Amino acid sequence: xDEGAVVDITDCRxxxxxxxxxxxxxxxxxxAYFIENLPSAEVARRFGYTPGSFRVLCHTFxxxxxxxxxxxxxxxxxxxxxRLAQAREQAVALRKQNYSVYDISETLxxxxxxxxxxxxxxxxxxxxxxxxxxxxxxxxxxxxGPEAEAVAxxxxxxxxxxxxxxxxxxxxxxxxxxxxxxIEGVAQQAGLxxxxxxxxxxxxxxxLALKLWSIERKSHVMALVADPGLALFTGLNVIPKxxxxxxxxxxxxxxxxLRLLAAWQEAAAGEGLSDGxxxxxxxxxxxxxxxxxxxxxxxxxxxxxxQPSVLAFLTQDSASRTFCYSNADLRKGDEPEEVFRFLEFWxxxxxxxxxxxxxxxxxxxYASLARLDQMGVQxxxxxxxxxxxxxxxAALPRSAWRTIELDNVTRRFRSPRVYETPVTLAGCPxxxxxxxxxxxxxxxxxxxxxxxxxxxxxxxRYAQRMLIENSISDAVRFFHxxxxxxxxxxxVDFDMALLVMASGLYRILARRMRGYSDAQAxxxxxDLIDMPASxxxxxxxxRVHFHRRAHLPIILASGMLDDKTTLPWWNNASLTFAAxxxxx
Numbered sequence: 001x002d003e004g005a006v007v008d009i010t011d012c013r014x015x016x017x018x019x020x021x022x023x024x025x026x027x028x029x030x031x032a033y034f035i036e037n038l039p040s041a042e043v044a045r046r047f048g049y050t051p052g053s054f055r056v057l058c059h060t061f062x063x064x065x066x067x068x069x070x071x072x073x074x075x076x077x078x079x080x081x082x083r084l085a086q087a088r089e090q091a092v093a094l095r096k097q098n099y100s101v102y103d104i105s106e107t108l109x110x111x112x113x114x115x116x117x118x119x120x121x122x123x124x125x126x127x128x129x130x131x132x133x134x135x136x137x138x139x140x141x142x143x144x145g146p147e148a149e150a151v152a153x154x155x156x157x158x159x160x161x162x163x164x165x166x167x168x169x170x171x172x173x174x175x176x177x178x179x180x181x182x183i184e185g186v187a188q189q190a191g192l193x194x195x196x197x198x199x200x201x202x203x204x205x206x207x208l209a210l211k212l213w214s215i216e217r218k219s220h221v222m223a224l225v226a227d228p229g230l231a232l233f234t235g236l237n238v239i240p241k242x243x244x245x246x247x248x249x250x251x252x253x254x255x256x257x258l259r260l261l262a263a264w265q266e267a268a269a270g271e272g273l274s275d276g277x278x279x280x281x282x283x284x285x286x287x288x289x290x291x292x293x294x295x296x297x298x299x300x301x302x303x304x305x306x307q308p309s310v311l312a313f314l315t316q317d318s319a320s321r322t323f324c325y326s327n328a329d330l331r332k333g334d335e336p337e338e339v340f341r342f343l344e345f346w347x348x349x350x351x352x353x354x355x356x357x358x359x360x361x362x363x364x365x366y367a368s369l370a371r372l373d374q375m376g377v378q379x380x381x382x383x384x385x386x387x388x389x390x391x392x393x394a395a396l397p398r399s400a401w402r403t404i405e406l407d408n409v410t411r412r413f414r415s416p417r418v419y420e421t422p423v424t425l426a427g428c429p430x431x432x433x434x435x436x437x438x439x440x441x442x443x444x445x446x447x448x449x450x451x452x453x454x455x456x457x458x459x460x461r462y463a464q465r466m467l468i469e470n471s472i473s474d475a476v477r478f479f480h481x482x483x484x485x486x487x488x489x490x491x492v493d494f495d496m497a498l499l500v501m502a503s504g505l506y507r508i509l510a511r512r513m514r515g516y517s518d519a520q521a522x523x524x525x526x527d528l529i530d531m532p533a534s535x536x537x538x539x540x541x542x543r544v545h546f547h548r549r550a551h552l553p554i555i556l557a558s559g560m561l562d563d564k565t566t567l568p569w570w571n572n573a574s575l576t577f578a579a580x581x582x583x584x
Contacts, residue, residue, distance in 0.1 A: 019047075029054065030061055087113045091123050098139065100132055149225050149238055152206075153197045156237040159537050159573055166229025169533020170525075171213055172544045173555070175233065175575055176565040177508050178205070181267040184568055190260035193251055198240060201569065203248055204260075205234040210245070211498040212505065214478055214525055229535060232542070235569030249494040254329035257497045258345070261325060264501050265349045273504050274317040274324045276350055280465050281339060281359040282316075284476075285309040286328070286492055296332055310492045313338045318358070318464065321518075323475070323503045326496035336364045343377065353377055356450075358465045370428035373449045380462050383432065383445040393419075393434050393443045401436065404456045406463060413439040418455050423447075435459060475499055478522040512558045527551040542570065545578045552579060 019025040029047040032038045033054075044054035087108060094104045101117040101124065108115050115123075150156070187194075187201040194200035209230060224230050224239065231238045240248075265274075285298040288308045295308040313335075315325035325342050339357065347353050353375065361382040372379050383389070401417040416438045423432040425447070433446040433455060448458055479499050503521065510516040510524055531552075534545040546552055555561070561577045 026057060030058065033058065087115055088123050088127075091115070091120050092127055092129075095124055095129050098132070098135070100135075100140075103140075149241075151197070152231075152236045152238050152240040152244065154199055154202050154236055155196065157235055159539050159542065159570060161538050163534065163536045164228045165532065165534055166227055166232075167532050168209075168213060168224070168227060168229045168233065169535075169544060169546055170529035170531040171209060171229070171233055172533070172575065172577070173509060173529065173560065174212055174505050175567060176560070176563060177505060179565050179567050181271075183267075186260070186263040186267050189263040189266070191256055192260065193248070198236070198244070202235055203240070205569070206236070206240050207245060207249070207494075208498055208501060209233050209239070211479060211495075211502040212529075214480065214522075229533070232535065232537075232570075235567075246491075249491050252494050254327070254493055257329075257493050258327075260497050261500060262345070262349055264497075264504070265324065268504055268508075271504070271508055273320050273322045273507060275319060276346065276352065276354050278318040278356040278358065278461075279324075279354050280316045280318055281342070281357055281363055282314055283335065283363065284312045284314060286312055298332075311335070312492065312496050313342070314496070315342055320507055322507045323500045326493075326500050328493040328496045335362075336368050339364050339368065340371070343375070356380070358462060366426040366428075369430070369447070369449075370426040373428050373430075378448070378450045380446065380448045380450070380458060380465075382462075383447050385442060385445060389445060390442065393436075396434070404459065406456065406460050413437060416459065418459065420455060433458070438463075474520045474522060475503070478520070478525065479503075512560065513554050514557055515554070528555060539571075539573065541574050541576065543576050543578060548579075 016028060019028050025047055029043050029049065032046070033040060033043045040054055040058070041051050043049075044051050047054075049057070090108060090111070090113070091104050094107055099107065101120045104120050105115055105117045108120075183205065184201045187199075187204045190200075192200040192204055194203055198206070213224075213230075215224075225241060227239070285300045286309055287300050288295045288310060295310065297306045298309045298311050300307055300309055310328055311330045312326060312328040313330060314323055316323050325345060327338060327341065330338065339359070343353055355378060357372070357377060357379045359379070359381050361384045363381070369379065369381070396419055401419050403415055403417050406414045406416070417436040419434040421432050421434070423430055428449070430447050430449055431451065433448075435444040435446060438444050438459075446458065446462060450458065453461075479502060506521045506524055509528075510519055513524075513528060516524055516528070528551055531549050532547050534547070536543045536545070546555065555577075556579060561579065563576075565575045566572050567575055
């Protein structure tokens, strides 16, 4: 409003009748109540109070010192201090010396002034400083920094007379089995890519070492990049960095990954990891939290929702509980056919089809069940519950059910009630079982094409299928299947192939250790593998001395310390083990 302008009388009246400031509104309301003797309800309505809040205002006014009631209360909060002004001056002075916001923050912390880089960036912006351009190393302030490790090169690898400590001592326990199974030939037969610096077998061992050591993400290898034990395991001068491991896996398509699984199956054929008798099949969704448009949305059971994820198919041998096949190169619509891709893979490698498959209702369709029956493959699966089936179950009389007792099943609900009836789905005659009291509120509906097995054995076998869900859960936690380091499906596909190999190596090692034949991988790692060691090397021998640990007697009793293994990627040097303090 211009100075000297005449204000309309209506605006003057509105100033008193419709006050905008809180203190003025309180004053006008209290004056109307105490001086003009207006009812409290009318005053509250006129000035925008509720009747209760206005009564509280009147009560507070009566009990307060009246001259001080309308005096504004002083503002509370943090006031600018001389210390902050001093920090501002020092930040400006350091920026004039070409310090970055991170350098300034660290320097001020040394002077007992705690300011974050974000706060310093705001101060410099207020003072008119632009962000620093990218500087050369010689332009940066002199301070300790990370050292650049050597580049991985197999040609620079060599054994000399030296000794060192490594945190990955237990990892060397896998080397005798890798040499015996011919890991060099596995990489060659799979046609894995490589170079003169990092040949195919060295690249495979590098990636497999991280899976065996339970490193969550490939980027976490940088924490162990200076460990000479991890480099010695692979046969390189240093372990490859995260950039190489990521780019290497991106160069593998599903055809090569499938050849890798085939080569591994052939190498481990005599280890008893799979007899081809019975398999558990399941899908697992690996959640992805980025914004890549290529990733589709699948149902993630652990989150109980649909979200962007990579769908993976896993096959587990029911006897050894070892994973023997995987595929993470799946798209929507491919799920029903994946069971037949597995059957084709298995028949090509072993010359015959599996005898029995056990899976849940969402793995394939009813038409696929008819195809499996025509192929002569026995199966046990679940049927999706719909309203008609539930009504059929509810209409059954109590006398129609028979109670059975499950054997060799460690579960709480071991006495379910069963009703059997034949059914034909997609032209295929099947046996159908309605099962109550199996731990679910709604009945379980079981389907099978096996005519010889009794209901007790069928239900017991399907109850044992829960082991694959436990194994997948163990793999998710220990082998970090859900730790996506890339949005590309072939990356997860290669990780799943490494999971198959790593789970087999853990199972082979566990059979050597008394009391660990049925142990999960995370327990084996915790008790036996996660163990430091002292390593002594000569041009012809590598001797690993295990440190004293509570479970070291288990390794001593396995007889592995009495064996000597020749490793081709160590220029045919031998590997021996010893307990701490022996032959040192």
